Amino acid sequence: MSSKMEYDYEYKYIPVAERVETYIIPVIFLLILIVGVIGNGILILILLRHTSMRNIPNTYVLSLALGDLLVIVTYIPFTLFVYVLDSWPWGLTICKLSEYAKDISIGVSVFTLAALSAERYCAIVNPIRRHVAGLSAKPLTVLTASLIWVLAIVIAMPAVLFSEITSVPVLGNRRILICNPFPEEFGEIYRKSMVMFKFLAYYLIPLCVIAIFYLSMTWHLTLSTRNMPCELPDSDLHEQIKARKRVGKMVVCFIIIFVICFLPYHIYVLWFHFNPTAMDDFNSYWNTFRIFGFCLSFINSCVNPIALYLISRTFRQKFNKYLCCCLPGGSTVCGRNRTESSITQGNIILQKSRRINETSASTIRRRTQEFNSTGVFEMGSIETKLPVVTENRSRK
Structure with missing residues (x-):
């Protein structure tokens, strides 16, 4: 809600007990809170505890999960009670901090997705450019993730500096309090400028x-399927073509999720603040659209771990292991899973050692590049069979 609503709020005010969203929004926000805390919490725990998961893309995934967890913990609980209590009950400090945390989280999320798309593009299209340039990958990634947080914190500064508690008259002499990110003394120009700036940034x-990075990467993966070695068996060629198409579909899904989660919210905000007759045109449809876009933008904070669970077999296995430990009788299952995982990892290490000793230097370099591209997204599965084919050809 903004200060623009103050002038007409007295006539459009509906008591909180008579609003449909009073009973729907708390349930939705509670589900977002539970799913987001569990999903992002386990994702952060997995990336911090398992050294095998500490690679370049997972550094960005960790930053993304931290940003999502920040907005879930610091903003959603306070906003949930606003729909139940009608007036803002938390005071000026919580108002400033909640608006600040929300903007930081959104900034970290979208900037990290942009950096992750650039990293994925470089890893898939030209994986050796970074090594040729003499850049150290992991320190550069940590530095980039840190700069993303600094940028998000700086851009969100107006929220903590200028947010205020506004008193709005309703139903005659009664007044309610709202947390207003747009100070009245700054006027309409500041409000419209900030709305447009947030939409762009x-x-x-x-x-x-x-979109540019992901579509370029998808196009590269599509073209590369036409240039597969003719010596590969038909089954291997078919499997690798399917793997590359699956990666292309995956990156397109991330673009669609991003658009769906944030587009309705920005449509409503731009319409409300830039349409001169918005207050007169505001009706039940626009109120429903506003609530829908508001909820969908926060659903994005808990949907990323779900997407990773469906996409990544590695994350799914580790997530199930941590989740089963929290259930009754889960300690026995977790112990068995840890034993099986240790045996499996031992076999994988032995197989990798044999392949490294038997393959050529070019194969070793290619496998190193694949390892840098693996992790939660399991991009390395695209090329995992090429060293075996090279080995068989060398023996012939």
């Missing part, structure tokens, strides 16, 4: 960057 520009 938090949505349009990052979306263009993500």
Whole structure:
């Protein structure tokens, strides 16, 4: 809600007990809170505890999960009670901090997705460019993730500096309090400028960057399927073509999720603040659309771990292991899973050692590049069979 609503709020005010969203929003926000805390919490735990998961893309995934967890913990609980209590009950400090945390989280999320798309593009299209340039991959990634947080914190500063508690008259002499990110003394120009700036910085520009990198990567993967070695067996060729198409579909899904989660919210905000007759045209349809876009933008904070669970077999196995430990009788299952995992990892290490000793130097370099591209997204599965084919050909 903004200060623009104050002038007509007295006539459009509906008591909190008579609103449908009073009973729907708390349930939705509670589900987002539970799913988001569990999903992002386990994802962060997995990336911090398992050294095998500490690679370049997972550094960005960790930053993304931290940003999502920040907005879930610091903003959603306070906003949930606003729909139940009608007036803002938390005071000026919580108002400033909640708005600040929300903007930081959105900035970290979209900037990290843009950086992750750039990293994925470089890893798939030209994986040796970074090594040729003499850059150290992991320190550079940590530095980039840190700069993303600094940028998000700086851009979100107006929220913590200028957010205020506004008193709005309703139903005659009664007044309610709202947490208003747009101070009245700054006027309409500041409000419209901030709305447009957030639309560009938090949505349009990052979306263009993500779309360019992901579509370029998808195009590269599609073309590369036409240039597969003719010596490969038909079954191997078919399997690798399917793997590359699956990666292409995956990156397109991330673009669609990003658009769906944030587009309705920005449509409503732009319409409300830039349409001169918005207050007169505001009706039950626009109120429903506003609530839908508001909820969908926060659902994005808990949907990323779900997407990774469906896409990544590695993350799914580790997530199930941590989740079963929290259930009754889960300690026995977890112990058995740890034993099986240790045996499996031992076999994998032995197989890798044999392949490294038997393959050529070019094969070793290619496998190193694949390892840098693996992790939660399991990009390395695209090329995993090429060293075996090379080995068989060398023996012949």
